[in-house]
Amino acid sequence: GGTEKSSTDSGKGKDGDLPAVGATIYKFDDNFMSYVRRAMETAADGKVNLMLNDSQNDQAKQVEQVDTLIAKGAKSLAINLVDPKAAQTIIDKAKVKDIPVIFFNKEPDASVLEGYEKAYYVGTTSSESGVIQGELIAKAWEANKEAWDKNGDGKLQYVLLKGEPGHPDAEARTKFVVDTVKEKGIQVDELALDTGMWDAMKATEKMDAWLAKYNENIEFVIANNDGMALGAIASLEKAGYFSGDKFMPVVGVDAIPEALEMIEKGKMVGTVLNDAKNQGAATVQLGANAANGKDVLEGTEWKLDDKKAVRVPYVEITKENIQVGKDAYK
Amino acid sequence: MNTQATKKSNVVKWLFDNVIYVFLILLVIGIVIASPDFLSMTNLINILSQSSSRIIIALGIAGILILGGTDLSAGRMVGLAAVVSASLLQAGDYAYKMYPNLPELPLFIPILIAMAVTGLFGTLNGFIVSKFHVPPFIATLGMMIGVYGVTSIYFDRPPYGAQPIGGLSESFTTFAQKGIKLGQYEFPYLILYAIAFSIIIWVVWNKTQLGKNMYAIGGNAEAAKVSGVNVAKNIIIIYMIAGLLYGFSGTLEAGRVGSATNNTGNMYELDAIAACVVGGVSLSGGIGTVPGVITGVLIFQVINYGLAFLGVSPYIQFIVKGAIIIVAVAFDMRKHAKKK
Amino acid sequence: MNTQATKKSNVVKWLFDNVIYVFLILLVIGIVIASPDFLSMTNLINILSQSSSRIIIALGIAGILILGGTDLSAGRMVGLAAVVSASLLQAGDYAYKMYPNLPELPLFIPILIAMAVTGLFGTLNGFIVSKFHVPPFIATLGMMIGVYGVTSIYFDRPPYGAQPIGGLSESFTTFAQKGIKLGQYEFPYLILYAIAFSIIIWVVWNKTQLGKNMYAIGGNAEAAKVSGVNVAKNIIIIYMIAGLLYGFSGTLEAGRVGSATNNTGNMYELDAIAACVVGGVSLSGGIGTVPGVITGVLIFQVINYGLAFLGVSPYIQFIVKGAIIIVAVAFDMRKHAKKK
Amino acid sequence: MSEASSTNLLEMINLTKRFPGVIALNNVSLKVKAGTVHALMGENGAGKSTLMKCLFGIYSMDEGKILLDGKEVSFANSKQALENGVSMVHQELNQVRQQNVMDNIWLGRYPKKGIFIDEKKMYEDTAAIFKSLDIKIDPRSKVGSLSVSEMQMVEIAKAVSYHSKLIVMDEPTSSLTEKEVNHLFTIIRKLQSDNVAIIYISHKMEEILKISDDVTIMRDGQYIATKSAKELTTDEIIKLMVGRDLSQRFPEKINQPGDVTLRIKDLTAETEGSFSNINFELRKGEILGVAGLVGSKRTEVMEAIFGIRGLKSGSIELNGKVVHNHSPQHAIKNGFALVTEERRTTGIYPQLSISFNSIIANLPQYRKGLFLSESKVHDDTKWVIDSMKVKTPSQKTPIGSLSGGNQQKVIIGRWLLTKPEVLLLDEPTRGIDVGAKFEIYQLINELAAQGKGIIMISSEMPELLGVTDRILVMSNGKAAGIVETKTTTQEEIMRLAALY
Ligand SMILES: Nc1ncnc2c1ncn2[C@@H]1O[C@H](COP(=O)(O)OP(=O)(O)OP(=O)(O)O)[C@@H](O)[C@H]1O
Ligand SMILES: Nc1ncnc2c1ncn2[C@@H]1O[C@H](COP(=O)(O)OP(=O)(O)OP(=O)(O)O)[C@@H](O)[C@H]1O
């Protein structure tokens, strides 16, 4: 609960006396970030005055929001970068006023964190979701090779639905998922790679075209997120898959509820869960400590690694451990 | 000799008058040359069904363009309708329902609700444009931003927050994903909806007073006023109809992919407006036909689908698509070319 | 009695003629009432510096609007310039340079290169519009899509692929992020650039033949043509100038943010066009002033900044912003209102 | 024709120009001597404007050649024409309404100081030109705020300011009153004395004989004849233009005014500075003329009656009942019709078909349930084309490609279709050729004979005197008097028009 309250606060009222933590979310309605946000709000309740901003996937906007937050007297900043390379600019602004910065979810270059004593990171490694997705694919492929290697050439022929080109997650996931599968000793053929811009509808339409073109040759569908995976499934269903013995393995990232449902129904092989609750909680805990001038880890169970980062790991979700995914929405 | 010349010039004239249809055919031929297996029933059905909900949106926008207006809020309205209808049409046994206690509703109720909502916003657009004389670009830009806010608030709510609204009931997905089996092919219902709406809109534009008034207002609003056309009323109705069309299209979009988010429909308006213009609708109003609009959408969809089918690299796709749009319209403009 | 009435009606007339300035003041007053600490030098400087690069873009687009055109490609051009300038201005010791062997260049070279590139695309816009008679909406929509493709190809290259371009040289970030110390405040250079460009553009619009021709073409292109104005040439030059302005603004964006991606500048054109219209530029051409454009941008920025400052929930912000845009223009329209 | 061609400033030889579906000019020739006023006459659509546009570089000709000062020229654009000593007053007012008068005058050739525009010179030069031409318009006022006639005077001044050797004037007087026409003639005489040649296009016969030296007549895109004005009479010109005898300019009056149908009481406009306290009556079957100088608010009175403008006070009674025309819709429903004076801005839908343009004010009558009756639409369009003698290839032709006169006929036809009780005509014959004018007069007459009340604003005195039963004279927003047409004189009307 408490969605409306803390985000609409203007630095007065009940929370007015609490230390102010200025936060930006790269995109409010990102399905994962909306959970992180909520975890942040829950963690902030009664402890800090959390000032949340929606950067609308625009780094310039975020930079401006940081100006505003500083002008409003934020004692620490919790920043979910749009563009990881812009961390230096944020730090430059914070440094002038000696304000600590907790980056979360999108990791800045280590050297940048290095350059400001009061900068930290909470989150995963950007590449990790790709790696986990790759491991998931490799495992599933090895287990079902008989059925899934339709042309029997021992190679995995895949199509890949990429997120928005240039988006750090899209780039990292695309690269690392394929690299990982190859590392596991599986030979692959890329039939097609195209951008679905994170969008289910675009994914459906690309999949329509690919099915028309490659038909039986496609052996695996890899999507940078669950939304596009679901879009691909809609197209596959239309083409007669998932009824009778016609099957196509599809994987995504995010573990959104609909994807969990698909996994349970056997229409999706797996997805990758990012731990929103802990990411949000950790971010606020560090931010609150920083705002109060304490050591960032004081009174928490978190540890910093050598890159001044608190790591919250990704989890692979398949039918076997579906409950882990479901619990995330409890 | 002379009659031959005339015949030839008649053919040339016909080609110029119908340049977009010619262009569409050339486009298809080009793709087929690049990849002969493009010529298949499956591809045809895919392109038609992918065009269907876009045609419905484009017909809505086209009416507004013919009025001399524009509508930047179309995409966001599609998103609103998608989210609203999806939220009301989740399967009874789906675990993550937005309204856990809502029974499964008969299909038409959520569709009507979604259409009513966007119809209302459309009416509001028309009202702002005609009564407060706000230029349509601004009125609908404001609406685009505002509607997105409304959709987001509706969408990003407890219990599940900003999650794609999925688990749609089977009746809904059937409605939007299935079709009539004809031999080995399934002819999607989507196409039928698009045909039905095209016919209705064709009749409205060509056979009713509202249609004539629409062309009159777009052709010369001052003259329309003097001719006794209730300009404001007709503008509002056309915007309302557009809203209704977006609403229906939005439910189709949700049903077609099986889920909806607040970003569904984002930027559809640009594609739709561009398709209208490619299809011969004049941005300054007064000119446009239903077959033209349909052709415009098809051209766009053939480009989108064809480039993906050919496996053109995504970045190059953008460049080629941009170029084709410009070239298509440049060709079309030659028919108006007049030095004269 | 009579003179009093005249005086009063003069005041009313003045208010109507300057309604956008009044609106800006009312807006600020409204925010100050909601939160008195809004009234601070820091906030003023923040708003002005945030408006700066937008003003430069808006001035470019405004010229095109006054011509009777439009430019949807502006945002993507800003992105292209940002990517190009950033790639040429990475710090010598940065580990992930796009051109590992490139020495640190003097600031002006990359800026000029970026401006040359966007200036070229701007010229191309003008060329397509004036020579092929493609409606500006379509020409620049195609360009918007195409330029995005070009930017992406440039951006997504070895050695590091589609990584945001960061690690900008200090001279660059100083140029865009620092300012002149005046007492306890730092007055950003950004504001100075905006002022400089505003003055230049004001002079061009008001004191040169190009400016007069621009207004004439927008007001009545036919009249300009029969009066011997080289319409095509003037259109091309105005689009080119716009391209140059986007280019400069794009480098500012890269410098200001400290990095650039192919998504930088996305959709800036809509905000810029809306700001122009709010500032009294007519979408049908022929009307617009530099102070009006600046005020339009400031209104937008005060809304953006003010709502964030007040801590209005982001989704609500969309609704409020949409409403304010519409209301601002609706008020402005009242001055033209004439049930004769 | 008889003079040696060496004295000709301009020779256009065997010009042909085709538009899709139309041959606008078919082998047309025109020779103009320096220092003369050469009238170009012809019915609507005869090709006069097209011929001039070919000369001026707006259209390119398909065949033929043009000699200027004995040298062959072919202007690629207007700029070249202007630079070579040819300027033009266009039939359609081509002005940038958002800019001021001097910006318009110097458009395309601004005086400069370095790279900047020399505003001061611009102002002074404009003022000087206006002074020499005796035009009283502030060079700094916005063109959009001028009256139509002032705009036309600015256009004329602009054409003169090029110091060209040849000035084309395509219906320069279409919006001018007698006084201003005389003013223009003074200007023309002065130009003539500077050896400037003028090509003068007009549908006003009186003007032609008064001002021109030679007259060239065209018909249906063909050259017919060139004669010295001295040898010609109005009737002869008309005969050459229409290709047959037109024995009279005005049809026999056949109408019989009956009871009062429209009673205007104390009408005062909502906007200040407009008309006030207008009173008059219109009888069934009567043609009431409205005379007045430009700016006397005749148009605004009509617009107010038709519900386009707001009223502060006063009432409109139709057949004894007070009607409230809040909008044109109400007015149409109440049996009013208005043919507006500015055809382009408030009359035609240029891109739309003749059929559309014919029926648009009459839609409710075509409704059959939800739909419109195609056949009735077709029949009514046919009626408009036939009865108004509209020259068009088909019902589907966009009205914008017709000549101005034919457009006007369609508009009048449009309003007749609504079967009005009271027909308001604001300059209904502006820019219309004699043949068509006669037909329109006849129509007006017939309508009156059927018992309709007709109000007709006109700035052409002969027309008012030839067609109407009574004439309301307006002066400066007030009704200066109503005179009986049979007994009045031009002088009396002019006196009343200048009363306030
Ligand atoms: N741009 C055009 N496209 C097609 N047809 C045209 C065009 N301009 C003129 N015409 C046609 O050419 C013919 C001559 O027209 P033009 O305007 O020269 O007549 P006009 O003698 O000036 O008549 P008016 O006295 O009514 O002005 C007409 O039939 C007209 O329909
Ligand atoms: N100050 C003005 N600003 C804008 N438009 C004007 C102004 N004065 C007049 N007009 C327009 O010019 C036209 C003629 O105006 P008005 O009624 O005063 O003249 P008129 O006596 O009818 O002259 P005419 O019969 O020649 O048209 C009208 O359509 C009116 O709207």
Ligand SMILES: [Mg+2]
């Ligand atoms: Mg003419």
Ligand SMILES: [Mg+2]
């Ligand atoms: Mg008038």
